[in-house]
Amino acid sequence: MAAVAPVPSGRLLACDGNEAAALAVALARVDMVAVYPITPQSSLVEYLAKFIADGRLQAELVDAEGEHSVLSVLQGAALAGARTFTATSGPGLAFMFEPYLRTPGLRLPIVMSIVTRDTLTPQCVWGGHQDAMSVREAGWVQMYCETVQEVLDTTIIAYRVAEQRDVMLPVNVCHDGNYLSYGTARIELPEQDAVDRFLGAPDVNWHAALDPDRPMAVDPLTGGPGGAGPATFVRYRRGQCAGMHRALDAIRDAHREWGRLTGRNHAPLIECYRMEDADFAIVTLGSMTGAAKDAVDEARAAHRRVGLVKVKTFRPFPATDVADALRKLRAFGVVDRSVDFAWNCGPLYREVVTALQGGTRSPTSRSFIGGLAGADLTVEHFQDVIETVGQMRDVAGPRDTVWLDAQE
């Protein structure tokens, strides 16, 4: 396990993203953790096991026989009123898929880290967003982190969003395998009483419960073509979609309150960086953003009018914010760390283009794909992206997807 050096002030630490997530879970006073280890998530659940063994976290830990059981265990725990956590990656997420689909329908506010990993096959154990992107239509809230600090803060914020009564949905906090999971950085640890005030007591099963004092049928057969079936099913689905939509405000409010308590103001939905007078931009997701901001600063120093939009909340998709940020530009490029097989582009690119539909005009745009399977996305990559997008403002030409690491 990595070193943790308490600094004299006591609140500054050196830790990696997996430990930061585990520290957040301890601060959130989670009641139950179920785990199955998988690369690059393993050290996260090892930290949790250690925190529980050391008495730092008073929680039940279930070391289940697989991820399907992990999430099923947490569903039972949540229905009994527990605040719950798990984390997974790639193949583990795939093995979890059946209960994964059931969780948002049950409106259970489970928080799960996806320590992102590219998906099989070819065989690969390294980072990439393909696993999280593969479940993007399942009904979970998804937030992507840029820094180790943001991993810690967002994991705490996730509980406030998930347990908000007009949301009641599970949340994935996504942090990049390798670069954030094992990347060590300086973080500030929040005070326990600030987290206690921020989250309050768990508020998990007021609507659906396994509770002898409140007997109810949980998830009975619903739907079918006749009688009340269609309307009942629609009522559930429509409510789920409405809860998802309300999560946009909940995420915004929770980030604002967290900023007030800690002084750390992370952009809740999207972050606009040097966009004030930009006439073209790059759009990013996750830990690639730091290198992209450095490249934007260099280009600005060379008098290029380029800005950056980072998407943090991917589900629900902040379509209005994204469209407002990009509509007036002449060109933008979206850099994805995963692919959209249907449209031969990146999934974030597809979302962003969709968000711009219906406006009076759309800037010219292009999809860039890089950083797959642990590949580095460097400042030089973003210099190339900025150069390419800058030229797109003026030159008509093909807008095929650019594969940043291809050797033609």
Place this chain on the structure above:
Amino acid sequence: MYEIRFHGRGGQGTVLAATILAAAIIDEGKFSIAIPSFGFERRGAPVAAYLRMDTREIRRMTNIYHPDCVICIDPAVSRTVDIFGGLSPSATLVQTTDKPLGALDLPAAVTTVGLCDAVAIALKIFGRAITNTIMLGAFARTTGQVSLAALERALLGSEFRDAGLEQNMRALRCGYDQTAVHHVQREAAA
């Protein structure tokens, strides 16, 4: 910003060394990030780790391609890995070796060299060639980029799989005390 690349072999604690150094730098009030290279780690296989330090927040979470300093904690890994790849001009090498400076084949970019026979020290202290904390001492002595005191405090907060804290404290100080620092004049070089 100062950039360091560590080279070693699986089992020597290369990645942990980078993490401890990051903790020490952060302890001194600066910013640091450390990222390991990713592979199927196993004992004996070449391993690399990357570390940046700065007085300002560091945003790029990327590997390092043009290091200001290379810390090589294995005496022979340079035979299989190009440890000097992409070196910045006027770079520093901190190397474990039992050879004198003249016996090393160094590229022109290297202008400061810290040599420490960390394997011999490790065999005395640990009975095994675990050289990571020794070479952190050698780095502090060679560059002055971090203090020995901060490294000692970082060790207090670390967990060691293969040895105790007291042994590692001794190793760190031996590395610091038993490192020869050379400044290489390149003008005369062919």
